[in-house]
Amino acid sequence: MSSTDKPRHRAKILVSDDDQIVRLLTRQCLEAEGMAVVEAADGPETLEVFVRERPDLVFL
DSSP: OOGGGOOOOOOEEEEEOSOHHHHHHHHHHHHHTTOEEEEESSHHHHHHHHHHHOOSEEEO
């Protein structure tokens, strides 16, 4: 495998919002761009998911 054949890192994004529709629409947009998405509905869940998943970026 040459250096140009390395698998690309898929950015993992944590989307945190209490509105399920906002999370859904944001997820759809990010996944369409090839990103992996995890979600949280409130502050405590956001912290739990952040520690467990170690996302590259958090949308609040």
